[in-house]
Amino acid sequence: MTTTLTPSVSFTSAQAGNGGVTFARVLNSEWIKLTTLRSTVWSYATVVLISVGLAFLMSISLNAEYLQDMPAEAQTSMLVQAATFGTFFGQLVIAVLGVLVISGEYMTGMIKSTLTAVPRRLPALFAKAVVLFVSSFVVGLVSAVGSYAIAAPILASKGVEANITSPDVYLPLVASALYLACVSLFALGLGAIVRSSAGGIAAAVGLILILPLTFAIAGLQWMADAAPYLMMNAGMSSFGQSAFTGESPLETWQQIAVVLVWALVAFVAGAVLLKRRDA
Numbered sequence: 416m417t418t419t420l421t422p423s424v425s426f427t428s429a430q431a432g433n434g435g436v437t438f439a440r441v442l443n444s445e446w447i448k449l450t451t452l453r454s455t456v457w458s459y460a461t462v463v464l465i466s467v468g469l470a471f472l473m474s475i476s477l478n479a480e481y482l483q484d485m486p487a488e489a490q491t492s493m494l495v496q497a498a499t500f501g502t503f504f505g506q507l508v509i510a511v512l513g514v515l516v517i518s519g520e521y522m523t524g525m526i527k528s529t530l531t532a533v534p535r536r537l538p539a540l541f542a543k544a545v546v547l548f549v550s551s552f553v554v555g556l557v558s559a560v561g562s563y564a565i566a567a568p569i570l571a572s573k574g575v576e577a578n579i580t581s582p583d584v585y586l587p588l589v590a591s592a593l594y595l596a597c598v599s600l601f602a603l604g605l606g607a608i609v610r611s612s613a614g615g616i617a618a619a620v621g622l623i624l625i626l627p628l629t630f631a632i633a634g635l636q637w638m639a640d641a642a643p644y645l646m647m648n649a650g651m652s653s654f655g656q657s658a659f660t661g662e663s664p665l666e667t668w669q670q671i672a673v674v675l676v677w678a679l680v681a682f683v684a685g686a687v688l689l690k691r692r693d694a
Contacts, residue, residue, distance in 0.1 A: 438538050445542040449516065449550065458512040459554045462595070463561060465508070466501030470562035471569070473497045479573035490570075491577040492655055495584060497566040498559055499591040499654050505558065506598045506647070509551055510623055513602025514615035516547055517685075521610045540607060540686055544600055551599035555592030563588060587654035590671065594650040597678040598623065601646065604678070607685025623647050631659035649673035 449455050474497050482490060517540075520526040533539040563579055570577075577584050601623075606615040627645045630638040642648055643663045652663040653670040663670060 441542040445546045462505040466558035466562045469501040470566045474566040474569035483574040490575045494577045495587045498563040502591045510602040510619040513599040514606040517606040518612040547599045548596045552596035555595035559588040590654040597674045601678040601681045604681030604685035627659045646677040
């Protein structure tokens with residue numbers, strides 16, 4: 416009888432001590448998963464290197480006489496464009512990573528362990544979203560600031576002066592980082608919907624890049640009118656990059672809102688399907 420009761424009491428004590436599954440613990444688990452994957456390190460390193468490298472190339476290629484003939488506002492805009500130019504390519508790397516964060520678990524079967532540990536399911540997806548969003552935002556900000564640090568002295572030697580403390584400079588840099596974070600959330604949602612790495616990556620690249628390109632070359636008026644509301648067009652325009660549209664009719668806050676809507680729609684759809692479907 417003593418032997419029977421002892422494990423029962425010990426289990427209860429341990430259970431009480433552990434406190435069950437909490438969001439903080441799920442968050443910590445997802446942080447460990449993300450940071451221990453080699454693909455995460457290489458993906459984020461690639462984003463930084465692309466951004467800094469393209470900022471350097473764009474800065475040295477700009478003609479000094481052409482820049483000096485510009486008004487001060489246009490010179491600042493040119494510096495911002497150099498610092499954020501790499502975001503166009505970095506978004507594709509972030510999109511791939513966002514899909515792999517969840518589709519990789521379906522491929523390896525680890526998703527069953529995840530959902531067994533977190534039977535309510537949605538906290539696991541929310542934790543993935545928080546970790547991925549914050550990490551992508553930080554990496555995007557490091558990329559943008561690092562690119563500014565490379566581009567600013569080069570352009571200063573050509574007569575372009577713009578301080579990072581100016582709202583015309585730091586707000587676009589922050590917007591570019593926010594856009595990359597939204598892309599990661601959008602891709603995570605697609606990964607949860609498709610549950611396949613190849614399919615999720617194809618869907619992410621198609622909706623982010625191919626769809627705006629199609630709208631740009633189709634030559635139809637309704638597509639031209641709708642183009643500013645596509646995710647990449649709105650996101651790139653929010654920090655001064657034209658993407659596949661000319662001047663956007665939307666204000667900056669509206670462009671950011673459009674990007675957030677795209678990201679949230681994909682994520683919410685992924686959350687609903689994760690809750691309803693079998694692992």
